[in-house]
Amino acid sequence: MRVAMIGTGYVGLVSGACFADFGHVVTCVDKDPSKIDRLEKGEIPIFEPGLDDLVAANVRDGRLFFALDGSEAIRSADAVFIGVGTPSRRGDGHADLSYVYAAAEEIAGLIEGFTVIVTKSTVPVGTGDEIERIIRERRPDAQFAVVSNPEFLREGAAIGDFKRPDRVVIGINDMDGETGARAKAVMTEIYRPLNLNESPLLFVGRRTSELIKYAANAFLAMKITFINEMADLCEAVGADVQQVARGIGLDNRIGSKFLHAGPGYGGSCFPKDTLALVRTATDAGSPVRLVETTVEVNDARKKAMAGRVEAALGGDLTGKTVALLGLTFKPNTDDMRDSPALDLVPGLISRGAAVKAFDPEGMEEAAKMLTGLTFVEGPYEAIEGADAVVIVTEWDPFRALDLDRVKSLAKGSVIVDLRNVYRPEDMRARGFDYHSIGRA
Known part of the structure; x- marks a missing residue:
């Protein structure tokens, strides 16, 4: 599968490197020139045990790439993951979704053929609905599905958590319909390497998936x-x-x-x-x-x-x-x-x-x-x-x-x-x- 990962922060870089290690061809895209420059030189902008070796191995084997301009990667992608930051918004504590929506705007103008757009960022309930509205409004002709796939990675143990997860939560609307079924098939293929570990893929509705992430973190807190x-x-x-x-x-x-x-x-x-x-x-x-x-x-x-x-x-x-x-x-x-x-x-x-x-x-x-x-x-x-x-x-x-x-x-x-x-x-x-x- 061909995957575009928007964002090279903690979530985007770890996820992108692990997907590449699964055998997919992954391009990680970021607007920050210094980040892309460092990554292309083999420098990892965050500290996560084992990540430097994982990135180096997959770059060397031609499965992991980095780009400032994501146009080509998005056009050719089977799935585009949004892995940008969602910090607390100043003043009211709501998640700042400006980076997520900006990514959706960019993706809307570039997708070709059926594409699954996946929110890997932690986002509030209903964000997937808004992403779908943004893309549909911009590209009424586009064939796509918006999917929620929250991450459950512990810093310091993220690679192990990604490759040996307790579960993989995937939120898709209308899985009985044609679009939902196609999205489910794409996500199943992306995570197929986890079948060896018998890691369960939990398919739920999109809003349910978004809430699972928040509920899990709140319970642990x-x-x-x-x-x-x-x-x-x-x-x-x-x-x-x-x-x-x-x-x-x-x-x-x-x-x-x-x-x-x-x-x-x-x-x-x-x-x-x-x-x-x-x-x-x-x-x-x-x-x-x-x-x-x-x-x-x-x-x-x-x-x-x-x-x-x-x-x-x-x-x-x-x-x-x-x-x-x-x-x-x-x-x-x-x-x-x-x-x-x-x-x-x-x-x-x-x-x-x-x-x-x-x-x-x-x-x-x-x-x-x-x-x-x-x-x-x-x-x-x-x-x-x-x-x-x-x-x-x-x-x-x-x-x-x-x-x-x-x-x-x-x-x-x-x-x-x-x-x-x-x-x-x-x-x-x-x-x-x-x-x-x-x-x-």
């Missing part, structure tokens, strides 16, 4: 927020949140994933998608109170983390130096979007602290969003002379710190572990004043 509130309760009553999480997670109805207490969720999906779902539900006259509360509690939690560090240092950060280990919202990514560090750093500085920080991959992005702190080249450089060490992101190098070296370099003995990487009894035995989340 609620699980994270739930265990974070349980962590606070554990601290109040003398229980252990990790044991609570294990005790409830062994119940198959609940499951163990996304029950890790911490400083609050962040990243490119959960914050904007929960907010967009809230706005969509409110506009539809069917508010989602649990999701609304999740958004409020998570925002408050991230802002409260600086207070935890302040309390660990006796209630006064004036003149103190705090070392931050990790800045990205999770390990194995350079993504700083809505990271807890974006609230933690200003909170510490406003309380009078000097902040030194190290992250294995995120410092370039962090420098665009944070000011007033010092970026250093390694964890021990951050720790040297610090009154407190704060583990913000659970990168592997921070899971196995040389604790004797930490003790000798740090000015104080305070460690605030926001990810529960270490065991309290071990840290106390080594003489640290150790503070974690939801544990005595």
Whole structure:
């Protein structure tokens, strides 16, 4: 199959490279000359483990291409995927669909023969209807179908998630009609390589597919927020949140994933998608109170983390130096979007602290969003002379710190572990004043 992928951001680039690895001929299109230039030189503009090798292999084998002008790729495509950004719109929290609709306008003028236009971007319910209206209005003669195919990729594990998915959701209207049946056949062929893994293709209506994506992310965000509130309760009553999480997670109805207490969720999906779902539900006259509360509690939690560090240092950060280990919202990514560090750093500085920080991959992005702190080249450089060490992101190098070296370099003995990487009894035995989340 011939595939055009509009957008070379996280979703577009990972999806395009994986489709090429399936054996399809894929052209990834982007309006940003610097991105296309870097990709053509073999440089990957995002950090995702294994993506550089995957892209290089498929470029070398003649299945993956990059272009500023998508005209030729779109004209010859069996399917055109829209994988552009849908950030939260300033002021009201709705998803900004301007890039999606601009892509639809461009596609409308170029498609030839029957073409499936697929929204891979995360979009609110009804977006596919509007894309179809745009194309139909511009090209009443065109033969096409608009399909929803949301992504469920975890940053840091995206390639594995794409190739071994729990399910592939495909939203098509009127599957019993000729156009719907043709669209289903095209999508089935595109994902045919997954038959080896017996990954289920879930065919549903287009609006249902759009809502599945938001509902999935909102549910996972609620699980994270739930265990974070349980962590606070554990601290109040003398229980252990990790044991609570294990005790409830062994119940198959609940499951163990996304029950890790911490400083609050962040990243490119959960914050904007929960907010967009809230706005969509409110506009539809069917508010989602649990999701609304999740958004409020998570925002408050991230802002409260600086207070935890302040309390660990006796209630006064004036003149103190705090070392931050990790800045990205999770390990194995350079993504700083809505990271807890974006609230933690200003909170510490406003309380009078000097902040030194190290992250294995995120410092370039962090420098665009944070000011007033010092970026250093390694964890021990951050720790040297610090009154407190704060583990913000659970990168592997921070899971196995040389604790004797930490003790000798740090000015104080305070460690605030926001990810529960270490065991309290071990840290106390080594003489640290150790503070974690939801544990005595």
